[in-house]
Every structure is written in structure tokens, then in C-alpha cells.
Amino acid sequence: MTGFVIEQPGILTTLQDAGRFGAGRYGLTQGGAADSFAYQVADLLLQQQPSCQLEITLGGLQLQVLQPMVIAVTGAELPLWCNEKPLGWWRSHQLKAGQRLRFGMARSGVRSYLAVAGGIHLPKVLGSHSTVLREAIGGIDGKAIKAGQFLPVKARQLPYCLALPKTSWPDYAAPLTLRLVPGFQAELFSAAQWQQLTEQSLTVSQAADRMGYRLQAERPLEMDAVSLWSEGTVYGAVQCPPDGYPIVLLNDRQTLGGYPKPGAVVALDAARLSQRRAGQVLQFSRLDPAKLAAVRQQLQHDWQQLRLELYCC
Incomplete structure (x- = not known):
């Protein structure tokens, strides 16, 4: 199993899934992806069940891919490059080993989501990967993603990429x-x-x-x-x-x-x-x-x- 290495964590990047449920009696909140729609669409584009994803707040994330993989990116509108070549939004992409993925700063919206076909594989805490910083639980040691961290991926290849028509993209600037x-x-x-x-x-x-x-x-x-x-x-x-x-x-x-x-x-x-x-x-x-x-x-x-x-x- 391989994955990717975080080179720059951005302003705030955390690992999130659908949430941690049934732990309220311990005083623990649900966590999970803040924008459940964008999170679910990312997995839908990869034709998979809800997975552990990166929630990228406002942008600035940069990572290096260590193996061929398929990703999907949704959520806040921000520039995205692979080896400085622009990539599209609300769609999946085939990546090669050694490529570098870089996120700019969000122009509209707050949170973006990066999902990987096959999923990011880390231990769950009380049934969830979701990071809650206040409770120091989930993700990696309950903290935000840091530079130099390795995120393991059990990559699954897909024969084609999928996209959501722009007419169905949310308008985060609208009232x-x-x-x-x-x-x-x-x-x-x-x-x-x-x-x-x-x-x-x-x-x-x-x-x-x-x-x-x-x-x-x-x-x-x-x-x-x-x-x-x-x-x-x-x-x-x-x-x-x-x-x-x-x-x-x-x-x-x-x-x-x-x-x-x-x-x-x-x-x-x-x-x-x-x-x-x-x-x-x-x-x-x-x-x-x-x-x-x-x-x-x-x-x-x-x-x-x-x-x-x-x-x-």
C-alpha cells in the first residue's frame, strides 16, 4: 500500500468522513464533512461508498502522488494544478506516480474535498476517521494535517473519469x-x-x-x-x-x-x-x-x- 505525501498543509486541512455517530453519550460530537453534499458527490464521482477524504479549508494544500491513482475534487471554487497544469473541478482525474497536486486559494466557498478511489486508509476512532480538533480525536492524532505526513491509499483504478455538469454546481456566492x-x-x-x-x-x-x-x-x-x-x-x-x-x-x-x-x-x-x-x-x-x-x-x-x-x- 502506498499513497501520497503532504508537502504543504494549507490553511487548515483535516481528514473527514460521514461523521462519528453514537458517541454523544461520551461527550463527543459528530464531526464529519461540513459540506455533506460536496463530500458525497466526491465519492459518487469515484463510484464508491462514503470514504475518508481531505477537507481543505480555503486552500493552500500541496501533495505529491506516490502511485497511480484516481481522485475527485469538489466543493469551494479554487484553482487546482497537477504539475502546474490546470485541472477541472467537480470531476475525477487520473494521476500518475510522481505528480504534484497543488491547490490555490478559494475564490468562492470555504471548503473543498479531495477523495481517492479506494480511500485513504487510517485507523478509525469510535467508528470514524473524522477529525475534531477541539476533542483531539480522529484523523492523525486528532490534529490537522501537517507537512511531511504520509497518507496511505489503497488505490483502485477506474476505466474512465466522471464529471458533474456545471449547471449542477452549487453557487456559494448566492444568498x-x-x-x-x-x-x-x-x-x-x-x-x-x-x-x-x-x-x-x-x-x-x-x-x-x-x-x-x-x-x-x-x-x-x-x-x-x-x-x-x-x-x-x-x-x-x-x-x-x-x-x-x-x-x-x-x-x-x-x-x-x-x-x-x-x-x-x-x-x-x-x-x-x-x-x-x-x-x-x-x-x-x-x-x-x-x-x-x-x-x-x-x-x-x-x-x-x-x-x-x-x-x-
Whole structure:
């Protein structure tokens, strides 16, 4: 088994998979790829089950390939070169031993994904490769990728490369609507608060990372003093602290929280949020829980359609 060597780790590169589930009782969060859509498409382009991938934040990664392999790259739009020859995005590529892969800095979006046919082979921790830096778990010693590290790959060759049409690429610069499903604390928020929450425009603040995104607004919510017990948090939960600026909890969130929560954002929208930068505009819309089944059906339909759109390149 061989693989590739990290020459430059970039701003922040971590190993991620679909996530670590069932470990919340130990105080460990789920982790996993922040943009689940881009992550899943990378494996789809390689015709394989969910694998261990590199999540590249903002860019700067450079690595050397030690054996022929097939890769797929998705996510944030950034320049990509193989031996200084530009490569395309949202598609797979055949690489040769000795070639050097270099990622520039993202022009749109935040996180990119590099998957390898056959997968990166490292030991799992509690059933997952996902790196959570705060908990120092997963990946390699629970830390971000470093220069000089060797990543083993059990390479699998493919007879052709696949690509996703540009018409199906996500637009990470577009305004985003987050569908908010009311939760059991929804009644703690008045009709006026719900109206303000769902009608005003918000922007992503500088306090935005894999743990959660704090949102800013021209007028913060006026929060009543409410004493709540800390309780388990879920992916996409929206917390409203006393300052009135909502926080959307993401993959590396804390497992317990006590701020009032009007509800949780649909998972696909939370994944889209992870690709937004400080200053980008978004809005909440209230989604009736009775419509969730229709949302799931539409998502399944969209995935089937996306599979049909892939083409050989």
C-alpha cells in the first residue's frame, strides 16, 4: 500500500468522513464533512461508498502522488494544478506516480474535498476517521494535517473519469435561505420574534467555523430572561443567546447547550451554510414539520437526477 505525501498543509486541512455517530453519550460530537453534499458527490464521482477524504479549508494544500491513482475534487471554487497544469473541478482525474497536486486559494466557498478511489486508509476512532480538533480525536492524532505526513491509499483504478455538469454546481456566492423547523422550545418565542427571525436579512459574522455560525442582523432579537437546563444539541440547531444574535450549530458543536432554540435548520441547508463566508447574506424561513416528508422525497429525487447527470470526461 502506498499513497501520497503532504508537502504543504494549507490553511487548515483535516481528514473527514460521514461523521462519528453514537458517541454523544461520551461527550463527543459528530464531526464529519461540513459540506455533506460536496463530500458525497466526491465519492459518487469515484463510484464508491462514503470514504475518508481531505477537507481543505480555503486552500493552500500541496501533495505529491506516490502511485497511480484516481481522485475527485469538489466543493469551494479554487484553482487546482497537477504539475502546474490546470485541472477541472467537480470531476475525477487520473494521476500518475510522481505528480504534484497543488491547490490555490478559494475564490468562492470555504471548503473543498479531495477523495481517492479506494480511500485513504487510517485507523478509525469510535467508528470514524473524522477529525475534531477541539476533542483531539480522529484523523492523525486528532490534529490537522501537517507537512511531511504520509497518507496511505489503497488505490483502485477506474476505466474512465466522471464529471458533474456545471449547471449542477452549487453557487456559494448566492444568498441563502435556511429552512427552520420549529422545535419543542418554539413557543418560548413570540409571534413578533418569529416574524423578525424569518423576515429580516442576516449576515455571516467573523465567528463562523466548523462548530457553528454566529449570524448578525441590523436589529438583534429581544430575548427574555429564560432559565433553561442544559440539554443535548443537534446538528443545525439554532441557539439564541442573550445578545439576540442567532447561532447555527454545525458538525463540531458542543454536545450540550442551554440557550433557547426556536428549532433546527434542515440538514442540507446547514451544509450549504458551511460554505458561506463572513458578510454573506442569508435568511430564515419557517418550515412546517408536516412538510419534512416532502423535503426528504425531493432530496431523494434530486440525488437520483444528479446521478443521471454525471458524464464521462
